[in-house]
Amino acid sequence: MGEIEREGVLSREREVEEEEEAEASVEIWKYIFGFVEMAVVKCAIELGIAEAIEKHGRAMTVSEISSALGCDPALLKRIMRFLAHRKIFKAVTVGGSNGYSQTPLSRRLMREGPQSMAAFLLLESSPVMLAPWHSLSARVLANGHPSFQNTHGEDVWRYAAANLGHSNLINEAMACDAKLVMPVIIESCNEEFRGLQSVVDVGGGNGTAMRILHQALPSIRAINFDLPHVISQAPHSDGLEHVAGDMFQSVPKADAAFLMWVLHDWSDEECIEILKKCREAISKENGWVMIVEAVIGEEGEGKQKVLEDVGLMLDMVMMAHTNFGKERTLKEWEYVIKMAGFSSFTVKHIHAVQSVILAFY
Numbered sequence: 001m002g003e004i005e006r007e008g009v010l011s012r013e014r015e016v017e018e019e020e021e022a023e024a025s026v027e028i029w030k031y032i033f034g035f036v037e038m039a040v041v042k043c044a045i046e047l048g049i050a051e052a053i054e055k056h057g058r059a060m061t062v063s064e065i066s067s068a069l070g071c072d073p074a075l076l077k078r079i080m081r082f083l084a085h086r087k088i089f090k091a092v093t094v095g096g097s098n099g100y101s102q103t104p105l106s107r108r109l110m111r112e113g114p115q116s117m118a119a120f121l122l123l124e125s126s127p128v129m130l131a132p133w134h135s136l137s138a139r140v141l142a143n144g145h146p147s148f149q150n151t152h153g154e155d156v157w158r159y160a161a162a163n164l165g166h167s168n169l170i171n172e173a174m175a176c177d178a179k180l181v182m183p184v185i186i187e188s189c190n191e192e193f194r195g196l197q198s199v200v201d202v203g204g205g206n207g208t209a210m211r212i213l214h215q216a217l218p219s220i221r222a223i224n225f226d227l228p229h230v231i232s233q234a235p236h237s238d239g240l241e242h243v244a245g246d247m248f249q250s251v252p253k254a255d256a257a258f259l260m261w262v263l264h265d266w267s268d269e270e271c272i273e274i275l276k277k278c279r280e281a282i283s284k285e286n287g288w289v290m291i292v293e294a295v296i297g298e299e300g301e302g303k304q305k306v307l308e309d310v311g312l313m314l315d316m317v318m319m320a321h322t323n324f325g326k327e328r329t330l331k332e333w334e335y336v337i338k339m340a341g342f343s344s345f346t347v348k349h350i351h352a353v354q355s356v357i358l359a360f361y
């Protein structure tokens with residue numbers, strides 16, 4: 001390389017470095033104030049801003065929202081400016097004044113409604129769930145104790161059993177997601193469900209997934225199985241059978257078993273134990289276990305980039321909130337499924353954070 005050419009390469013390298021420096025000086029603020037988005041969205045849910053606009057039926061000015069909610073208009077104005085900047089509400093003009101209208105995102109902040117994700121946000125932003133994040137680095141160090149247990153003295157399920165308020169928050173949060181994802185699963189796995197007489201949802205929470213399955217396919221006997229403290233609070237629904245127990249002991253018999261966002265709470269060894277219990281429970285002729293979980297992308301596996309990123313965030317959540325849980329790659333799923341004795345498995349990617357893994361008896 002000649003002297004002039006070398007100079008050119010060096011100056012291009014310097015330019016790239018300067019660009020990266022400039023970018024970093026801006027990017028870092030995203031992490032410093034990363035908590036602000038969650039906190040302000042939580043505040044919007046607690047105030048009921050989305051409900052007020054929905055009830056009004058059209059866009060509202062800040063003064064209309066503040067009178068409806070009994071808020072300080074000056075503070076609310078700043079909250080709305082922040083949320084509109086993030087496109088959570090839409091800034092519009094109402095009779096010559098500044099106002100705000102709903103968006104698909106703000107409707108997800110309503111406590112009720114088909115799209116509601118409010119309970120999920122209230123769970124993750126609760127002091128109980130936020131506290132273990134403070135000991136994440138201690139957990140990552142060799143011999144570090146699980147963060148949740150370290151913070152609260154017991155694992156998340158024992159904590160929930162002793163604190164029914166928190167348990168209900170977990171169940172409501174899970175139900176938000178189940179309401180959105182079950183119709184997608186039923187549609188994309190219609191063939192698989194059609195031949196069945198019964199399905200057991202293992203760790204099914206308050207029974208939302210099986211209620212939706214039974215409503216879509218009433219010929220299926222739907223069993224919701226969970227720990228006694230969860231089942232004792234689960235609402236009655238026609239055609240849905242609630243069974244209390246411990247999946248490490250045994251699983252109620254059914255043609256097929258369904259496990260959504262359960263295995264990611266446990267280590268490989270524990271997953272193998274749970275899957276073996278599910279395998280014992282299902283039909284030996286045509287039984288399967290449906291595992292609805294994220295599949296962490298390995299090169300070449302297509303999943304929408306944003307959803308893949310949510311999968312990686314969930315993996316961090318598992319590190320903070322469970323003892324040995326984790327999100328798994330396809331290879332890691334293959335390992336636990338094979339070790340539990342299943343003959344084969346397939347994977348379907350759906351429009352959700354989770355994919356559908358079918359493990360055959």
Ligand SMILES: C[S@@+](CC[C@H](N)C(=O)[O-])C[C@H]1O[C@@H](n2cnc3c(N)ncnc32)[C@H](O)[C@@H]1O
Nearest residue numbers: 157174178203204205226227230246247260261
């Ligand atoms: C993350 S939640 C998933 C709930 C539901 N499957 C969903 O996706 O909406 C995990 C569930 O596993 C249940 N669970 C934990 N340990 C269990 C056990 N030993 N036996 C049965 N269920 C258990 C919890 O009570 C909780 O409802």
